[in-house]
Amino acid sequence: MTQDLPDDETNLYRAITAVSSIAVLATYYVFNVAHKPKIYANNGTLQNFLSKNMPSLKDTYWPSWFSWEGRLQSALGLNLRIARTEKLPYRRQILQLQDGGQLAVDFLGESSDDVANEPKLVVLLLPGLTSSSNTSYVKTLAMTIVKSNAIVAVLNNRGLGGVPLKTPRTYCCTNNEDIREVIAHLKSQYPKSKFLAIGTSLGGMMLSRYVISWPDEARSTFVAALVISICWDAMIGNASLEKPFLNKYIVNYTLTSNLQNLAKRHRTVLESRRDCWDFDKVFSVKTIREFDHHFTAPQFGFSSWEEYYTAAQITPEIHKFSIPVFGLNAIDDPMQPGEDLPIKQAIQKGSNLALIVTERGGHLGFLEGIFPFRKPFHYMERLVGEFVNAIRLHAEELLEEKTVDNLEGSTTLNEPQVEIAGVC
Known part of the structure; x- marks a missing residue:
């Protein structure tokens, strides 16, 4: 068509086409991509805590314009934040476990000696499926936590983080033995500090199952928990x-x-x-x-x-949460369809779950900005930073919520529960 037009008309046609395409794309982005997150919670204390302390939840989340699709967000989120070669000054402790196994806990922030007489907030960070303390998003979350004046302890599951496997056993999201040993170690290291737990993907599933299985222990240890991009129902x-x-x-x-x-x-x-x-x-x-x-x-x-x-599965047992649990999920997460998020459970009377849902973000993506390349901090880090600061400064606002009616199977570290593991 343009071959029959004079040069000036051809250039005008191309300019109009380009502007029109950009306008259509921009319109789609504004009305179908960029949205404010939605909060689902029946618990007024949890709602007020988020409203008062996390201003980003009141603003529109603007995903990176060229990578707003969920699977693209998921893939790029693992690679664009920070280079694998960039090391953080972790302090590593190798924990010898009761069954003869071992794992590494990597600390960032002040040491236990530094805070012996000054209570701090210690954040236990549980990474995803095969992630470790050196995975890109784990490093940026650890940096975010330290910037929020807290100490982070990253649990590297057995066989990860460069630690040799000593026993023929790895890990799964239903077994809580390793988490409990790490928690006991942290409490001995930081006896005067308060604790927050953050789990991402599989780590969030492990954390959720821990809270369900050991309600009294969780309530006596953690102010709250934050789970990010978790699969609430493994079948789905x-x-x-x-x-x-x-x-x-x-x-x-x-x-x-x-x-x-x-x-x-x-x-x-x-x-x-x-x-x-x-x-x-x-x-x-x-x-x-x-x-x-x-x-x-x-x-x-x-x-x-x-x-x-x-x-x-976590969804059927959300009513057993003994501490405030905050969830962050994107509707376009390929591992957790938005239509199957536990919204009904979050808005039920007596629920200890507050669910933050974004329209976009994928799985542990949540990229933002026009040029996100090698940009360490995105929407996920921003929310985590605000949340950690809120827990550090205003934990007392949540203490009254650390009660749940009709808890079943309550146990503590002093009353060990027998777990069937390793039976073939």
């Missing part, structure tokens, strides 16, 4: 991850490969429990569900992935 999350094409063949496949690499890295130790696994099957699977069926489920006493995922 798995179904979403297996939807073709992008979810199954890119997101699911990548996560499965990461898990297989972890198993390969520690195969020599794991093979001492060969009656538990068929490694040919473990290394030939294509989905997380298959990996969990052949690797995770059997080592923790589950007969199948269905049994494991049922035990990992």
Whole structure:
């Protein structure tokens, strides 16, 4: 069409086309992408706490204009924040666990000696599926917590963080043994401090299951918990991850490969429990569900992935939360569909859950800004910074909420609960 037009008319046509395209894109972005987050909570104390102390929740979240799609946010969020080669000055402690295993806890901020006579806020940070203290978003969250005048302790699950695996056992979201030993260690290190727990993705699922399983211990330890981009129902999350094409063949496949690499890295130790696994099957699977069926489920006493995922569900037991739990999820998270978020549970009478929901953000993405490249702090970090500051300065506003009616199975560290693990 433009070939028949004079040069000046051709240039005008192209300019009008470009401006029109930009206008359409901008209109779509403003009306369908950029939104204020929604808060779902029945508990007035939790609502007031967020309203009073987290001003960013009152503003529109403007996702990065070129990467607002959920899966793109998820992928870029792991790579654009901070380089893997950039190291943080962690202080590492290797914990020898009761069953002979070991893991690393990496601290950032003041040491226990520095705060011996001055109570501080200590934040236990539980990373995602195969993440460690050196993963990009974990480092930026740790930096954010320290900027908020708190101490962060990053739990590196067994076999992660460069720590050799000593026993043929890894980790899963239904087993609380390692978390409880780390908590006991932190309380001995910082006896006068108050504690906050933050879990991301699988780490948030582990944290949620801990609060459900050990309500008294959680209530006596933590002021509150924040869980980010968690899968509230493993069955639903798995179904979403297996939807073709992008979810199954890119997101699911990548996560499965990461898990297989972890198993390969520690195969020599794991093979001492060969009656538990068929490694040919473990290394030939294509989905997380298959990996969990052949690797995770059997080592923790589950007969199948269905049994494991049922035990990992959080939504049916949200009413057992014994402390205030704040959740941050994006509707376009490929691992947790927005239509299946526990909104009904959050707005039920007596609920200790306050759910923050954004329209966009993906899974641990929440990128913002026109040029997000190597920008360490985005929307997720901003909210975490405000939340940590609020807990540090105004924890007393939540103390009255650390009660739940009709708690079942209450236990404490002094009353150890028997957990069936490692039964093949």
